[in-house]
Amino acid sequence: MKAMVYYGENDIRFEERDKPVIEQPTDAIIRMTKTTICGTDLGIWKGKNPEIAATTQAKTGAFNGRILGHEGIGIVEEVGSGVSHFKKGDKVIVSCVSRCGTCENCQKQLYAHCRNQGGWILGYMIDGTQAEYVRTPFADTSLYLLPQELNEDVAVLLSDALPTAHEIGVQYGNVKPGDSIAIVGAGPVGMGCVLTAQLYSPSEIIVVDMDENRLAMAKELGATHTINSAKEDAVKRILEITGGRGVDCAMEAVGVEATWNICQHVVKEGGHLANVGVHGKPVEFALEKLWIKNLTITTGLVNANTTGMLMKTCCSGKLPMEKMATHHFPFSELPKAYDVFKHAADEKAMKVIIDL
Ligand SMILES: NC(=O)c1ccc[n+]([C@@H]2O[C@H](COP(=O)([O-])OP(=O)(O)OC[C@H]3O[C@@H](n4cnc5c(N)ncnc54)[C@H](O)[C@@H]3O)[C@@H](O)[C@H]2O)c1
């Protein structure tokens, strides 16, 4: 089968790989019908996650590349003897988080840190979804039956972007009715924050990015203010908008120091800073200013504990996610899709959907 394989910094290859096989009784093999590229995949490509090769090398003595991708939908091709909820032919959403459901962390709904070799492993510690077929561990607890009425492009966003935005941005950020919030980064994850934050009725939603098209989409999807941080001082503008007070919650949805800095300087006393972005480098932490502010700062990897709930909300039409699927490519053009997503601003791209 064909797959997009990561070998190291700036080295990904669209090449032939062996089709996956059932390894554990709880596995399923899914024939992918749609997949997509995440900002995290771009980060891996740029070298943010050298642990992929290092950990695999340490465990198995060799690293022969890793198939990327942790999002998508497909059709169950085969299930292991221990899988009881799914059968061949079922249409499913693959969650970016695999969970055993029984370990200490899974029992606390901390599925991101499943201790039985689950968590975020797809396209990271094991081969992922940017391929014709994928092996999904713990199938019973990590796949979702695709509702017939759900738009399939929206379904792809339920693998990662939407639950990440909702859980690590909005819920950890403790967004409440009447709050002023700032969302820094208007990629699919930031846009998911814009949409799911509105489930909690904040009064001001300020979105910061450097991409005018994405800012325009944020406005369309519910932002009350947008700031282009390449043209304006975002901290100054956010303080102006909030009458000098700052926001109740700032969400960092980029993963670089510049955007972390915006966030840490705009949260008002008693507020929340929810870091969502994957950071490949250390950042400066202005504790000399923040120690006095009674802030809550959260970090985290998506648990996908609200995926089922968000799926129902999407089915009801309450989250207009379709607009985010700006580009479609056939699977054979996956390298081109990477190129377009990498140059999202020039290409006016938000989420690129790959159809198989
Ligand atoms: N914590 C988690 O569980 C989790 C899960 C998924 C993704 N992520 C991370 O979330 C982040 C966002 O993901 P995405 O798919 O939306 O990525 P993306 O690359 O599509 O979006 C990032 C956005 O940030 C903007 N940006 C870049 N530098 C900026 C700057 N200096 N100032 C203002 N804006 C800037 C870009 O224009 C872009 O719109 C990534 O770091 C990704 O790795 C985290």
Ligand SMILES: [Zn+2]
């Ligand atoms: Zn992702």
Ligand SMILES: [Zn+2]
């Ligand atoms: Zn577990």
